[in-house]
Amino acid sequence: xxxxxxxxxxxxxxxxxxxxxxxxxxxxxxxxxxxxxxxxxxxxxxxxxxxxxxxxxxxxxxxxxxxxxxxxxxxxxxxxxxxxxxxxxxxxxxxxxxxxxxxxxxxxxxxxxxxxxxxxxxxxxxxxxxxxxxxxxxxxxxxxxxxxxxxxxxxxxxxxxxxxxxxxxxxxxxxxxxxxxxxxxxxxxxxxxxxxxxxxxxxx
Numbered sequence: 001x002x003x004x005x006x007x008x009x010x011x012x013x014x015x016x017x018x019x020x021x022x023x024x025x026x027x028x029x030x031x032x033x034x035x036x037x038x039x040x041x042x043x044x045x046x047x048x049x050x051x052x053x054x055x056x057x058x059x060x061x062x063x064x065x066x067x068x069x070x071x072x073x074x075x076x077x078x079x080x081x082x083x084x085x086x087x088x089x090x091x092x093x094x095x096x097x098x099x100x101x102x103x104x105x106x107x108x109x110x111x112x113x114x115x116x117x118x119x120x121x122x123x124x125x126x127x128x129x130x131x132x133x134x135x136x137x138x139x140x141x142x143x144x145x146x147x148x149x150x151x152x153x154x155x156x157x158x159x160x161x162x163x164x165x166x167x168x169x170x171x172x173x174x175x176x177x178x179x180x181x182x183x184x185x186x187x188x189x190x191x192x193x194x195x196x197x198x199x200x201x202x203x204x
Contacts, residue, residue, distance in 0.1 A: 035192075035193045035194065035195070035196030035197035035198075035199075035200060036082050036193065036197060037078075037079055037082055037104075037193070038189050038190065038192055038193025038196065039190055039193035039194060039197065040075065040078045040079070040082070040193075041075055041079075041185075041189055041193075042185050042186060042189030042190025042191070042192075042193055043185075043186075043190055044071050044074065044075050044078075045071070045181075045182075045185040045189065046182045046183070046185035046186045046189075046190065047071075047182075048067060048068070048071045049178050049179075049181040049182035049185060050178070050179070050182040051067055052064060052067070052178050053175065053178035053179055053182065056175045056178065057175075065118075065119070068115055069115070072111075072112065072115060076108070099143060099147050100140070100143050100144045100147050100148065103139065103140040103143040103144065104140050106136070106140070107136045107137055107139075107140045110132070110136050111132075111133060111136070114129065114132055114133075126173045126177070127167050127172075127173045130163065130164070130167040130173060130177060130181070131164050131167045131168060134160045134161065134163040134164035134167065135160070135161070135164045137160045137188075137189070138156075138157045138158070138159075138160035138161040138164065139157070141153050141154070141156040141157035141160065141188070141192070142154065142157040145157060150196075150199075152192065152195060153192060155188075156187075156188040156189070156192045159184060159187065159188040160184070160188055163180065163181070163184060
C-alpha cells in the first residue's frame with residue numbers, strides 16, 4: 001500500500017519556487033505602494049503640525065479643529081486613490097503584507113475615533129493627542145519592521161516612542177513640540193516612505 005501521508009508526498013520544487021517568487025514580487029510592489037502612502041501622509045502631517053504652530057504663534061487665524069478634519073479627509077482620499085491605482089497589488093493573498101497593512105489601518109481608525117471624540121470633550125489635551133498618535137504610529141512601524149525584516153523601520157518606531165515618552169515625562173507640553181512633530185513627520189514617516197519606494201524600484 002502506498003503511503004500518501006503529507007510528509008511523503010513528492011513536492012514540486014518549481015511550484016514552490018514560483019510561489020516564493022510571487023510572494024516576493026507582491027512584497028516589493030506593496031512596499032512601493034505603502035511607501036507612497038507614507039510619503040503622502042508624512043508631507044501632510046508635517047505641513048499640518050507646522051500650521052498648528054503658526055496658529056499658536058497667531059500668524060494665521062485659529063482653524064485648528066477644521067484643519068485636522070481637512071487633512072484627514074485629504075489624507076484618506078489620497079490613500080484610497082493610491083490603493084485603487086495600484087489595483088490587485090493591494091489585494092494579494094499574503095498574510096505578512098496583510099499584517100502590516102492592518103497595523104496602519106488600526107492607526108487610522110484610532111486617530112479618527114480620537115478626532116471625533118475630541119469634538120464632544122470639554123477640553124482637548126495636546127499631551128494626550130501626542131501620546132496617542134506617537135504610540136500607535138510607533139507600533140505600526142515596529143510591526144512593519146518585524147514582519148518585512150526591514151531594520152531601518154525600527155528607527156522610525158523608536159523615534160515615535162521617544163516622542164511619546166517625552167510627552168509622558170514633561171509636566172507640560174510646550175508649543176515647540178509642534179515643530180518637533182512637524183520635523184518628525186518628515187524624518188520618521190516621509191523619509192521611510194522614500195526608502196520603501198527606492199527599495200521597491202531597485203528590486204524590480
